[in-house]
Amino acid sequence: MTSTVNKTAHPFDKPRLEALLNRRFFYAPAFEIYGGVAGLYDYGPPGSSLQANIIAEWRKHFIVEEHMLELDTSIMTPAPVFETSGHVARFADWMVKDAKTGDVLRADHLVKNVLEARLAGDREARGLAAAPPTEDKKKKKKAAKTTAIKLEDEVVAEYEAILAQAGALPLLLYPLQARRSGPLDNYSGADIWELCRKHNLRNPDTDNEVGEPQLFNLMFTSSIGPTGQHPGYLRPETAQGHFLNFSRLLDFNNGRIPFASAQIGRSFRNEISPRAGLLRVREFTMAEIEHYVDPEDKRHARFNEVRDVKVVLLDRHVQEAGKSSAQEITIGEAVDKGIIANETLGYFVARIYQFLLKIGINPQRLRFRQHMANEMAHYATDCWDAEIHNSTGWTETGHPLVVRQALKEPIVFEREVAEWDKKTLGKTFKQDAGVIQKTVEAMDQEQLVKVKGELAQGKAVITSSEGKQFELSPEVLTIERKTIKQSIREYTPNVIEPSFGLGRVLYTLLEHSFWSREQDVERGVLSLPPLVAPTKVLIVPLSAREEFDPLVKEVSSKFRKAGIFARVDDSNTSIGKRYARNDELGTPYGVTLDFASVQNRTMTLRERDTMDQRIGSIDEVVGVVTDLVNGNIEWEEACQRLPAYDGVQAIE
Amino acid sequence: MTSTVNKTAHPFDKPRLEALLNRRFFYAPAFEIYGGVAGLYDYGPPGSSLQANIIAEWRKHFIVEEHMLELDTSIMTPAPVFETSGHVARFADWMVKDAKTGDVLRADHLVKNVLEARLAGDREARGLAAAPPTEDKKKKKKAAKTTAIKLEDEVVAEYEAILAQAGALPLLLYPLQARRSGPLDNYSGADIWELCRKHNLRNPDTDNEVGEPQLFNLMFTSSIGPTGQHPGYLRPETAQGHFLNFSRLLDFNNGRIPFASAQIGRSFRNEISPRAGLLRVREFTMAEIEHYVDPEDKRHARFNEVRDVKVVLLDRHVQEAGKSSAQEITIGEAVDKGIIANETLGYFVARIYQFLLKIGINPQRLRFRQHMANEMAHYATDCWDAEIHNSTGWTETGHPLVVRQALKEPIVFEREVAEWDKKTLGKTFKQDAGVIQKTVEAMDQEQLVKVKGELAQGKAVITSSEGKQFELSPEVLTIERKTIKQSIREYTPNVIEPSFGLGRVLYTLLEHSFWSREQDVERGVLSLPPLVAPTKVLIVPLSAREEFDPLVKEVSSKFRKAGIFARVDDSNTSIGKRYARNDELGTPYGVTLDFASVQNRTMTLRERDTMDQRIGSIDEVVGVVTDLVNGNIEWEEACQRLPAYDGVQAIE
Known part of the structure; x- marks a missing residue:
């Protein structure tokens, strides 16, 4: 019997959320007191x-x-690594400079914003009702002011064609798909320059002309060591750290595929003009997985565990037909019908879905969008984006879930290598020579090192798989450590890359969690699930008076021992205000210590969303909160264990 | 009744440990296949x-x-921040260049290594028994070859004086104590240049002369944004991120002190010639705490909880007396006797001690060393290093635990500020004017914003602390948001900085955990505590045969549900070899599934250090391992719950 809560009484109000996040220091522009730096947040x-x-x-x-293999690799990277990978040549955006002020703009943004503003002005001049302004459009209007000027019909058609082509997406500049796809990626610098001149595209902020587009590499540059002779880059993604360690990881996994490596860490992109809060920043934490799979066998051992998971898919055909209605379907059916290419891809779609739900993402606003054939790089067989909806539209959570060929670069590594004096071998061992060779070839690196050691002592004894022993001398066999460059493997594993930009997920989760109390729009609440809520329970003594101290300490210590992260708020303000502050912080539970607590050792328990209050003994309440936070029970069950609080004192 | 284990049968063998760590991929030089980069590890x-x-x-x-306030702040930092903090001018080492090859050396290392090598050569020439070579000395000998040449007595005395002075430590170059203290810090560049010329100090690798010492700033430089006009640095420590957010943190803490902020993150130092493995690297993860405390009141609310913790202290007086014998003492006694300056410092010494023990650091090799008066910056009242002993000697774990003044830079922030029309105020309210002013002055920022809103509507009603109400008009009071630059606070909090360089702690922990089996020096073991061991339990089926699959899945799933990180090793090698591999990986427990398991649903449990084997039902063993890993029981108790395994099959 819990209270009903209407979380949609008020429409979503982004400025209100942003004010809350800033006021409560969820995050803030970094270096604020030095004027701040775009795209950097604390x-x-x-x-x-x-x-x-x-x-x-x-x-x-x-x-x-x-059972993934975790990695933690270097951010600072010597230049040759990114030269080989193609990042130095292609991890770039087109930029244009304002001819007078020198301000720099992203070329694709310029084209898109100016043309869209002109089209909006045209619609206004024609007296056409503008489409209801979405958050997205509001933002663009700010970027390029609309003036009501009517355009020729053919000009309108031309603008629309350019924007449509821009929207149809990419020949990606960066072939490894690591670069997020942006509009106008299928335009070259010359094409963009042509557009600027033909349509007189100017910097909307100053109305000045812009110069010829130049490629701007988005990697931050640095220099390693004191001589200045070793240029370096800050990694723009963590993937290279996985790939460069592939041989070691494969060894670690006893030479077997499939397996996955995983890494959580910072990456850096020197964005030209970052503007979208946490959605596009210059420094960000990523959680990246590289799952290596045999291209001939993409089954997944645990696929049956996710077969019945229902997800929302926006597949290629639906998009081609111009429909935007996604379908809800089980992963099993999607793979059986060939909508998702294989079990492994399907498995990760399901696991990502489960993860995002677990941390509190709204399933109604989560979908997987398949890339169109022309969006995919040539090597990709299938590619899905996990997209979460927020006030800017559908936003990718990270890299697309694409099956891609790993190891496009030659692998260079060191190995113990056996070398035979074939002549001596034949002479000495006659018909056994073949068995001997096979036995040594079957050895792993450790065994080779052992044999090498024995050879250094004069002789090595090896045992064939049939149990026959042979004594080898250094004249017959030498084992040497060699650097090997290898561009063809027995097979090249495919790689699936489920990756998250944590800032994007975090911000969208905050949007999904935010609402205002029906009775008072100013009272914002973040309904974060207990699993991820920053603090699990707030301890609220009636006042900071000393008589409450022993109880506060006792309750704190009990929560600490139960492993529940609690905070005390004994600030000098009303209990209602303290609860309101913690609603904004997303703290799911609050316990109040008052005079009754001192007398009877009871405590009230408040649930954030419903504001329900229950009462019980201190130990009972600690037990219930522990079960709630650990996900053992839901609030309904808590209400069965603790009676409602009908306190004389109305505390909100 | 457990087996006894002799962990010190073999002396510590560093190359053996390093080979193990590399072979098992604990860490490896980064970008190895590109030739590697000194000081970067994956x-x-x-x-x-x-x-x-x-x-x-x-x-x-x-x-x-x-209840610390966690932060996660930007690594990329605009230059003005580190100009203000003094890092741009002073976060530097002296370097010298080889006059012919251009190789760069740290000036202090050059002086120290060359002089020590000459003194060693002198001792050899005089036929004096060299001191037993410690690991430390071995390393230095490698750096500068010793030749047996006798020196004049006065030259010996002079060299010894230089080295003694170098050892006596610093006028730190970097006053905030963030720079680790190094030898020769009390020499200026001119002093070092003088030393080089007077004593003909040459690059020991080439015997070439070196050029004049130059300051080399250890911060990696970069450039933010596309214009190239905004230089940036990668932070060399996380402390600035704390201090720049101090006002926000104080607000978050309801304006109260003491409190602490904490941050885990990467920092970067462009070391001139990093050489000591994980102990001195160019990119590292730090865990930093800044605890802000009232300089007039350094008591700590939870001091009594640590009063009886015994630690090993090497205090100033013991060091002055030339003794190196540290004393074991309780924190309570140390503070009572004034050996540790105050409760807060003592509290953190105890908490650091407890933490390091918990993760497996050997208490016999852990001490707290007090800085000598001349080691401390002028503002410091007391300063302690947590030092852990490893094969290179006593190594600081991170920053010293120093009490320092925070906020040496002026704070700039925005605030709602009340401004009065004093004339109108006096005229309107007469003798109440003072009460009214006091009431508004006592308001916090939230209340001021509320009053500001009311004033915008025409009037605001405020209530004095005596409950008297006054109606104010915009003519009397205006409230405006202003940028405030403040260099004096009511008081400047002192800061205690307990900080860890995680790589140092991790490497030293690996050293403390490493030993070889008494019967076979080749069989290395890492006795990591279950709390931090990478994998908690290894599941070992007798072979990869299909008949074991269902059991392996069942046991895996049971451990997963119990929250215990397990791995399966079904590789095609003997069980003994698989256990040996996992001894190297530090996995504390192993369970074996064999034909008896299939028939009787039993499993054997092996403990890593003792190699004891016990047997029980699958569920019993999972239960025992869960209790062991969660720290609820010790191995002795596990042995009471599970009988010894007297299997026919000897598996090691």
Whole structure:
């Protein structure tokens, strides 16, 4: 018998959410007192805890449960690595400079914003009702002011064609698909320059002309060591750290495929003009998985465990037909019908879905969108984006879930290598020579090192698989450590890359969690699930008076021992105000210590969303909260264990 | 009744440990296949998991238990921040260049290595028995070859004086104490240049002369944004991120002190010639705490909880007396006697001690060393280093635990500010004017915003602390948001900085955990505590035959549900070899599934250090392992719950 809560009494109000996040220090522009730097943010206590909790769950959900191989690799990277990978040549955006002020704009944004503003002005001049302004459009209007000027019909058609082509997406600049796809990716610099001149595209902020587009590499540059002779880059993604360690990882996994490596870490992109809050930043934490799979066998051993998981898919055919209605379907059916190409891809779609739901993403606003054939790189067989809806539209959570060829670069590594004096071998061992060779070839690196050691002592004894022993001398066999460059493997594993930009997920989760009380729009609430909520329970003594101290300490200590992260708020303000503050912080539970607590050792328990209040003995309440936070019970059951509080004192 | 284990049968063998760590991919030089880069390392699966487990425990031990305010701030930092803080001018080492090859050397290392090598050569020439070579000395000998040449007596005395002075430590170059103190810090560039010329100090690798010492700033430089006009640095420590957010943190804490902020993150130092493995690297993860305390009141609310913790202290007086024997003492006594300056400092010494023990550091090799008066910056009242002993000697774990003044830079922030028309105020309210002013002055920012809103509507009603109400008009009071630059606070909090360089702690922990089996020196073991061990239990089926599959899945799933990180090793090698491999990986427990398991649903349990084997039903063994890993029982108790395994089959 819990209270009903209307979370949609008020429409979503982004400025109100942003004010809350800033006021409560979820995050804030970094270096604010130095004027700030676009695209750099500091996470405060609730944001950091929320992020840490999401990461902990990600680690549990993916690394621990799937037995992935975790990595933590260098951010600072010597230039040759990114020269080989193609990042130095192609990890870039087109930029244009304002001819007078020197301000720099992203070329694709310029084209899109100016043309859209002109089309909007045209519609206004024609007296056409504008489409209801979405959050998205509001933002663009800000970027390029609309003036009501009518355009020629053919000009309108031309603009629309350019924008449609821009929307139809990419020949990606960066072939490894690591670069997020943006509009106008199928335009070259010359094409964009042509557009600027033909349509007189100017910087909307100053109305000045712009110069010829130039490629701007998005990697931050640096220099390693004191001589200045070793240029370096900050990695723009963590993937290289996985691929460069592939041989070691394969060894670690006893030479077997499939397996996955996983890494959580910072990456850096020197965005030209970052503007969208946490959605596009210059420094970000990623959680990346590389799952290596045999291209001939993409079954997944645990596929049956997810077969019945229902997800929302927006597949290629639906998009081609111009429909936007996605279908709800089980993963099993989607793979059986060939909508998702194989079990492994389907397995990860399901696991990502489960993870995002677990941390509190609204399933109604989560879908998987298949890439169109022309969006995919040539090597990709199938590609899906996990997209979450927020006030800017559908936003990718990270890299697309694409099957791609790994190891496009030659692998260079060191190996113990056996070399035979074939002549001596034949002479000495006659018909056994073949068995001997096979036996040594079957040895792993460790065994070779052992044999090498024995040879250094004068002789090595080896045992064939049939149990026959042979004594080898250094004249017959030498074992040497060699550098090997290998561009063809027996097979090249395919790679599936489920990756999250944590800032994007975190911000969208905050949007999904935010609502205002029906009776008072100013009272914002973040309904974060206990699993990820920064603080699990607030301890609220009636006042900061000393008589409450022993109880506050006792309750704190009990929660600490139960492993529940609690905070005390004994600030000098009403209990209602303290609860309101913690609604904004997303704290799911609150316990109040008052004079009754001192007398009877009872405590009231308040649930954030419903504001329900229950009462019980201190130990009972601690037990119920522990069960709630650990996900053993829901609030309904808590209400069965604790009677409603009918206190004389109305505390909200 | 457990087997006795002799962990010190073989002396510590560093190359053997290093080979193990590399072979098992705890960590490896980064970009190895591109030739590597000094001072950059990649952590492989066991190293990453170990690090993640240490961090999780750190977060629990400090952030959660002490209610610290967590932060996650930007690494990329605009130049003005580090200009103000003094890092641009002073976060530097002296370097010298080889006059012919251009190779760069750290000036202090050059002086120290060359002089020590000459003194060693002198001792050899004089036929004096060299001191037994410690690991430390071996390393230095490698750096500068010793030749047996006798020196004049006065030259010996002079060299010894230089080295003694170098050892006596610093006028730190970097006054905020963030720069680790190094030898020769009390020499200026001119002094070092003078030394080089007077004593003909040459590059020991080439015997070439060196050029004049130059300051080399250790911060990696970069450039933010596309214009190239905004230089940036990668932070060399996380402290600035704390201090820049101090006002927000104080607000978050309801304006109260003491409180602590905490942050785990990467920092970067462009070391001139990093050489000591994980102990001195160019990119590292730090866990930093800044605890802000009232300089007039350094008591700590939870001091009594640690009063009886015994630690080993090497205090100033013992060092002055030239003794190196540290004393074991309780924290309570140390503070009572004034050996440790105050409760807060003592509290953190105890908590650090508890943390390091929990993760497996050997208490015999852990001490706290007090800085000598001349080691401390002028503002410091007391300063302690947590030092852990490893094969290179006593190594600081991170920053010293120093009390320092925070906020040496002026704070700039925005605030709602009340401004009065004093004339109108006096005229209107007469003798109440003072009460009214006091009432508004006592308001916090939220209340001021509320009053501001009411004033915008025409009037605001305020209530004095005596309950008297006054109606104010915009003519009397205006409230405006203003940028405030403040260099003096009511008081400047002192800061205590307990900080860890995680790589150092991790490497030293690996050293403390490493030993070889008495019967076979080749069989290395890492006795990591279950709390931090990368994998908690290894599941070993007798072979990869299909008949074991259902059991392997069942046991895996049971451990997964119990929250225990398990791995299966069904590789095609003997069970003994698989256990040996996992001894190297530090996995504390192993369970074996054999034909008896299939028939009787039993499993054997093996303990890593003792190699004891017990047997029980699958569920019993899972239960015992869960209790062991969660720290509820010790191995002795496990042996009471499970009988010894007297299997026919000897599996090691």
